Amino acid sequence: MPSDKMTQGIGALLVLLGIIIILTPWVIFPVCEVHDIYMVLQSGVKMPMPCGWTARAETGIGALIVVAGGLLLARKTPETKQAVGVFSIAAGVLVILFPTVIIGMCKLADHPCRQLTLPALEILGAAVIIIGGYLLWKRE
Amino acid sequence: MIEARGVTKSFSTNSSEIVAVNDVYLAVKPGEFVLILGRSGSGKSTLLAMLAGLIRPTTGVVRIHGNEIGNLSEDKTAEVRAKEIGFVFQFSGLIPTITALENVMLPTLFCPDGPGSRLRAVELLRKVGLSERTDAYPSTLSSGEMKRVAIARALINGPPILIADEPTGDLDVDTEIEIMELFKDLNREGTTIVVVTHNPDLVPYATRTYGMVKGKLVKNPESFCFRTWKAEPGA
Amino acid sequence: MSNSHEFGFFRLLVRNLSNRSYRNIATIFVFAFIAATLFSSQYLMNGAQASLDTGMSRMGADILVVPEEYAAAGQTVILSGQPSSFFFNDSSYEKISRIPGVAKASPQIYIATLFASCCAAPLQMIAIDPENDFTISTWLKENPGVKLGKDDIIIGSAVIQDVGNDLPFYGHTFHVVGILKQTGMGVDNSVFTRFEDAYVMADESELKAVKKLTIPPRMVSAVLVKVDPGTSPSAVAREIQDQIPGTKTITPNGLLNTVSGQLGAVRRLLNGTTLAVTIVSIPLLAFISAMVAHERRREIAILRALGATKTYVVRLMLAESFSIAIIGSLIGIGGAMVVLVFFQDFIATSLKIPFIIPSPLALLVDGGTALFLCAGIGGIASLYPAILINRSEPYETIRKGES
Numbered sequence: 001m002p003s004d005k006m007t008q009g010i011g012a013l014l015v016l017l018g019i020i021i022i023l024t025p026w027v028i029f030p031v032c033e034v035h036d037i038y039m040v041l042q043s044g045v046k047m048p049m050p051c052g053w054t055a056r057a058e059t060g061i062g063a064l065i066v067v068a069g070g071l072l073l074a075r076k077t078p079e080t081k082q083a084v085g086v087f088s089i090a091a092g093v094l095v096i097l098f099p100t101v102i103i104g105m106c107k108l109a110d111h112p113c114r115q116l117t118l119p120a121l122e123i124l125g126a127a128v129i130i131i132g133g134y135l136l137w138k139r140e
Numbered sequence: 141m142i143e144a145r146g147v148t149k150s151f152s153t154n155s156s157e158i159v160a161v162n163d164v165y166l167a168v169k170p171g172e173f174v175l176i177l178g179r180s181g182s183g184k185s186t187l188l189a190m191l192a193g194l195i196r197p198t199t200g201v202v203r204i205h206g207n208e209i210g211n212l213s214e215d216k217t218a219e220v221r222a223k224e225i226g227f228v229f230q231f232s233g234l235i236p237t238i239t240a241l242e243n244v245m246l247p248t249l250f251c252p253d254g255p256g257s258r259l260r261a262v263e264l265l266r267k268v269g270l271s272e273r274t275d276a277y278p279s280t281l282s283s284g285e286m287k288r289v290a291i292a293r294a295l296i297n298g299p300p301i302l303i304a305d306e307p308t309g310d311l312d313v314d315t316e317i318e319i320m321e322l323f324k325d326l327n328r329e330g331t332t333i334v335v336v337t338h339n340p341d342l343v344p345y346a347t348r349t350y351g352m353v354k355g356k357l358v359k360n361p362e363s364f365c366f367r368t369w370k371a372e373p374g375a
Numbered sequence: 376m377s378n379s380h381e382f383g384f385f386r387l388l389v390r391n392l393s394n395r396s397y398r399n400i401a402t403i404f405v406f407a408f409i410a411a412t413l414f415s416s417q418y419l420m421n422g423a424q425a426s427l428d429t430g431m432s433r434m435g436a437d438i439l440v441v442p443e444e445y446a447a448a449g450q451t452v453i454l455s456g457q458p459s460s461f462f463f464n465d466s467s468y469e470k471i472s473r474i475p476g477v478a479k480a481s482p483q484i485y486i487a488t489l490f491a492s493c494c495a496a497p498l499q500m501i502a503i504d505p506e507n508d509f510t511i512s513t514w515l516k517e518n519p520g521v522k523l524g525k526d527d528i529i530i531g532s533a534v535i536q537d538v539g540n541d542l543p544f545y546g547h548t549f550h551v552v553g554i555l556k557q558t559g560m561g562v563d564n565s566v567f568t569r570f571e572d573a574y575v576m577a578d579e580s581e582l583k584a585v586k587k588l589t590i591p592p593r594m595v596s597a598v599l600v601k602v603d604p605g606t607s608p609s610a611v612a613r614e615i616q617d618q619i620p621g622t623k624t625i626t627p628n629g630l631l632n633t634v635s636g637q638l639g640a641v642r643r644l645l646n647g648t649t650l651a652v653t654i655v656s657i658p659l660l661a662f663i664s665a666m667v668a669h670e671r672r673r674e675i676a677i678l679r680a681l682g683a684t685k686t687y688v689v690r691l692m693l694a695e696s697f698s699i700a701i702i703g704s705l706i707g708i709g710g711a712m713v714v715l716v717f718f719q720d721f722i723a724t725s726l727k728i729p730f731i732i733p734s735p736l737a738l739l740v741d742g743g744t745a746l747f748l749c750a751g752i753g754g755i756a757s758l759y760p761a762i763l764i765n766r767s768e769p770y771e772t773i774r775k776g777e778s
Contacts, residue, residue, distance in 0.1 A: 106535075107534065107535040107536060108498075108533070108534070108535065110533070110564075110720070110724055114535070114720065115718070115720040115721035115724065116718065116721050119717030119718045119721075120717075120718075122717055123713060123714075123717055192680075194680055214684075214685060215684040215685055215686065218679060218682050218683060218684050218685075219682065219684070221680070221681070221682045222681065222682025222683075223682075227680060227681075229677075229680075233673075233677045233680075235674055235677065235678075236394075236674075237390050237391050237394035237395060238382075238387065238390045238394075242382050242386070242387075242390070245382040246382070246387075246678075246681060247681045247682060248382065249382070249383065249384065249387065249683070249687075250681060250682030250683050250684075250687070251682060258382070277394075293681075
């Protein structure tokens, strides 16, 4: 069974991953609107493209992952591990689904949101899922 | 069984030459229990190492079962050591990354056809009073416990010769007696034993005693002002 | 229970590795880095080659004829799909068809679109005669259910749309009926439509589009040529250039040379990096290995005192070194693959090379090569310290350690 230290480490890792997920579409691998690429309507209004909405969604999920990590740091009981584990798996799945299926990114393969932001979010989502799975497996 | 003829060992340092062992003649017959008394720095450990083939004498000859080990290659000497000699180092010398039981079993790697086995290792640890500590790592053992593991290790391959450098050095009196009784039992069963120590209380266990002073072997240690001890009649 | 069976060489090896994990982590990291670098350079080269092979065969034609002053633009359209519009007189098309050696000729019109879907970046639209065109005819044969009809388009793999979606170009709505396979080349960024639909789109653009599109009548952008079997494409290409002034011919070989030139530069960069990494790593690893061997000299002396031969000790140290090398390599290769696969679009665009993921067999060979090289490096780096340690007499080492 993982020691308290290990659980603490996992909690800290979740907090870190959550922060990175929030930062990825805005700072690390910014989406199109940060590069000042907007969709311009007939009326001349600038609208964020799907990647922008995905970025906002990822911010929300990332924040929740940070909270989950904080919860694990505060309480290391098997029940907490189980809850955080299940949540992490679900959150990780959403991190991957937002830019691929649910909202999507820009439709051109050479846009930064597709080339950089999307793969980064996929990898981060997978990492969160793996951590969640590990927590569930070793919850006792 | 073990013979040293005119054996000398000198070490050169930056400034001078140190003669650790000076022209020693020693013949240990099968079944004997020889004790060599001496202060630290007297050269007794170096002599022991040469008897076990761990270092080559500067001059002179060491023979085991009549074979001059100076003529053998390093690897052949290692083979002879694995089969014939159980050696207990002064500082126990356990491998830190394996458990006590695995340390005892270590010599079986180099003598695969010998009697060594896990069962025997467990039994030996029981004999030295460590049956509760088989899975302990050396870092968690006291120096006395480490010494006992080293003794069990020396016995795993059932060697005909046991050579021990200060085997009771870190042990309390009760454990010291236990270990020496164990040695005495082994000797009775036929193991040839050579022990060096600075403790004259161990003399009664031996069948023959020598002294070592400044690299020279002496037959009558009492004439060199050691503490009084109880000698067996006829020693 | 830590030991339920006899204690052997392998068990000693595993114990030494697992109970010294902190020290080994630095070495594992070095091997991971080396393996990742070796694997990555092989991977990128293989992927570029795979793309070239696929893309070239997909080009379909033996010769592409373009206006002389737009030769570079023509190459770019094929290689990267960077949109262009240019034209030359389509009477040349008839002349080309009549040149000896030409089996078939098919015209194409290149139109740079303003934007596609939601994003403000242009695509290359290519108007064709679906019955005659070589570029998509292979694909159409493989997908017999698909027909390029009125206002239909077939899109390249990099245009992220589904079959059935509508895409507007110059105010005219087109329907996606097919998606081509990935080639890593220009076709991926292109959409194909019929000539008549392109002309209609151009006519309506004055009213419907943000910017008017003009397609000069009876002008084409390029002519694709298939030569008679057994005829040399370069000979026919020369003939075309001679007979029809103002044209330039592009052949797959010519393209290959261009791309190979680019690839060559990238290949040199990657190989140079790999070499540098290896050269720096060997002394580093040798140093770490020597340090570790020096720290373990007492332990090794004990093993020898207990009866281990010199060969045994060397075997043990080499086995440990190989094990660490292999563990590090697997971590490095795994990590590199994750990054390379997920970020492949970005990498290919940045390096300006055509790229598709190599076949599983090629991946296996790349990984195996990197693993093998790392194991070799590990072995070499640990050999010298192992031999050195064995030189000293065991007891002297033990005694020195004592004091």
